[in-house]
Amino acid sequence: GAGVSQSPRYKVAKRGQDVALRCDPISGHVSLFWYQQALGQGPEFLTYFQNEAQLDKSGLPSDRFFAERPEGSVSTLKIQRTQQEDSAVYLCASSLVQKGMYEQYFGPGTRLTVT
Amino acid sequence: AQTVTQSQPEMSVQEAETVTLSCTYDTSESNYYLFWYKQPPSRQMILVIRQEAYKQQNATENRFSVNFQKAAKSFSLKISDSQLGDTAMYFCAFRHSGGGADGLTFGKGTHLIIQP
Numbered sequence: 001g002a003g004v005s006q007s008p009r010y011k012v013a014k015r016g017q018d019v020a021l022r023c024d025p026i027s028g029h030v031s032l033f034w035y036q037q038a039l040g041q042g043p044e045f046l047t048y049f050q051n052e053a054q055l056d057k058s059g060l061p062s063d064r065f066f067a068e069r070p071e072g073s074v075s076t077l078k079i080q081r082t083q084q085e086d087s088a089v090y091l092c093a094s095s096l097v098q099k100g101m102y103e104q105y106f107g108p109g110t111r112l113t114v115t
Numbered sequence: 116a117q118t119v120t121q122s123q124p125e126m127s128v129q130e131a132e133t134v135t136l137s138c139t140y141d142t143s144e145s146n147y148y149l150f151w152y153k154q155p156p157s158r159q160m161i162l163v164i165r166q167e168a169y170k171q172q173n174a175t176e177n178r179f180s181v182n183f184q185k186a187a188k189s190f191s192l193k194i195s196d197s198q199l200g201d202t203a204m205y206f207c208a209f210r211h212s213g214g215g216a217d218g219l220t221f222g223k224g225t226h227l228i229i230q231p
Contacts, residue, residue, distance in 0.1 A: 003159070033218050042119075042206050043160075045218030056217060091160070104219065106152075106160040 004107035025094030035091040117142040121222035136192045138207030146212040154204040
């Protein structure tokens, strides 16, 4: 079946622009996660959804970052007034259930470059 | 907060050799989950192997196995008979078993290069 997809794959934004990154999880997956991966680093947790509810947004670095999943499937990560430090790969992952050892399936990521 | 440390930024071995990637973590919890993920160049991250802290038996998946030392908070990955396709970044990750943050906490990764 189809895996997790993300769009766009690459995004170049000028500093100060707003961007929206989309994630299509695997159909039926309850849990959805966003991570930020800076160059040469491991992914860092941003936020987590269970269906349409955003249960944890402790990793969002500032109030410029906003995520939503209004119908419990597709999710959008929005970054307002982008800064150079926002340059990173943004990974989306989905999981069939919320907890436990269940595998998180990752998308290919969106590489954001802020100039 | 938990932390995950991978002390080997890069490793290089010859094809068919065995290689061990190290990972240590810090937590005050008694049960949790540990994972190794593989991120090939320009490709999606995929799960290699996972372990529940309550299970004493080390997990194995074909050529991949772990050495889980709970008291030492160590979770190393052994790759036997390494293949060219094993070349990738490898990330060790931790996840809570209970309430609280449900995302994975990753280490910084080890870049594994398999030489022909």
